[in-house]
Amino acid sequence: MLALAIADAFQQRFGYSPLLVRAPGRVNLIGEHTDYNNGFVLPAAIDKEITFAIGLNKKDVIRLFAFDNDEAVEIPVGEIKPSQTQWANYLLGVAAQFRDAGVVVPGFDCVFGGTIPMGAGLSSSAAVECGLAFGLNELLQTNFDRMKLARMAQKAEHTYAGVQCGLMDQFASLFGRPGQVVRLDCRSTEYTYFPFDVSHYHLVLCNSGVKHALADSEYNTRRQECERGVALLQRHYPAVQSLRDATEEQIEAHRAELGDVVYRRCLYVVQENARVVAACEALAANDMSAFGQLMYGSHAGLRDNYEVSCPELDKLVEIAQGQTGVLGSRMMGGGFGGCTINLVEAEHVAAFVATTSAAFLSFYRRGLETYQTSIVGGVSELEPVTQSA
Incomplete structure (x- = not known):
């Protein structure tokens, strides 16, 4: 002990x-x-x-x-x-x-x-x-x-x-x-x-085993891109003090002015905030399937619009998708490495760990660390x- x-x-x-x-x-x-x-x-x-x-x-x-x-x-x-x-x-x-x-x-x-x-x-x-x-x-x-x-x-x-x-x-x-x-x-x-519902659903973490050197510099870049987006939106909508205040409609209306990169960064943040609110509604209704789909949506946004994922994280999410008892999966944290977090039905956790570990080993020729957690x-x-x- x-x-x-x-x-x-x-x-x-x-x-x-x-x-x-x-x-x-x-x-x-x-x-x-x-x-x-x-x-x-x-x-x-x-x-x-x-x-x-x-x-x-x-x-x-x-x-x-x-x-x-x-x-x-x-x-x-x-x-x-x-x-x-x-x-x-x-x-x-x-x-x-x-x-x-x-x-x-x-x-x-x-x-x-x-x-x-x-x-x-x-x-x-x-x-x-x-x-x-x-x-x-x-x-x-x-x-x-x-x-x-x-x-x-x-x-x-x-x-x-x-x-x-x-x-x-x-x-x-x-x-x-x-x-x-x-x-x-x-x-x-x-x-x-x-x-x-900790008795029926578990959170399993899969560690990609990588932490790319560009994580810190890219983190700062993302913050600056969001700030540029806010500064532009403020000129049209003075009430927008942060992306918390912005709407998808406002971002779409000024897509050309924002430019492709800043547009996608802002769109991701606004959509992710909405996903958190929707995820809480799903938890309140004990709709874990809906919660899992929001996790997948979060990962897609982080991968495609915020561009902070990496091949190893994407592969782990891909491996998780389609497995019996897996409701959702996404990268967790700042990005460019670290863990995926996976929502798995309790009775399927052992099979998920075994299948994911074997697939990761086959693809990357190295072992996968997994952590089963309780809240x-x-x-x-x-x-x-x-x-x-």
Whole structure:
């Protein structure tokens, strides 16, 4: 049991009993590249998670230990700043956010490790940030609410890890509920939960095993293309402050003026926002077949109009289509690699994994990593575990 191993490592290193916290990773069922366009996303917390042991050490030093890497970092509390060790920056950034909020951050110890596969797009970084933020909030009795903690964790990633992420990952880790997905309005931060029938339908992730180098630069390019579209539409429709406000009719009316590329980027975002709304209606009606078709539509839009897919992701979706018990499949995340997310009837999951793995191996001559996930609750405290002798 990971929590036992983490608690035991903490006890052996630091000699006292810690607070134990679990912080889940997340999937996004639908709503890709909509967050920075003030649109909707539909994430869920999953049972791949980071476990923390945290305690106040009554010293003037922060002592961090990455259990999985067997690597330690120490820094005086008066010198919190980005370090040369990248994993430590996610944690130090959180400590800096408490300090910047006017909290006196004392010396503390932290041991963490997890089951979130690195590089699979399941937001291990957000789980690391949110787990420590939750733990410090408890230990220091700062009483920040979960939205405040999510924003602090997001800002930690901006300032210390150098990643200009949206709020979805941190939000999902903190606000997850068992058996439910949550629609987040990225403009207002209002959110609504929808039921997901976890007993009859499972989410299976297939890792393409690739992450193309152009992902970051193309991400920035897509943002700029969307901004150009908004700037042009605003000249005709002053109420359009972001693509969240635009309609398909407006985009079609100015197709020539937008140009082919910007037109297709804007069309995808407007259609994807509509798909998220429709997907929530399908969940409310327990119409999982309709939900799956919207997933396929999302992938087609990401592939053809937003152009952020890649051959490996397209092949995985193609393999999924037509298999018995598979209701939907699409790429998940920023694109150019990472995972597909697949909606599969529970009794067909084993066959889906076997068939997809065999087809991928035959085509690419390499194995396929798959992850079967359950939808769980957000960051929480764990009960103390019995230490080994």
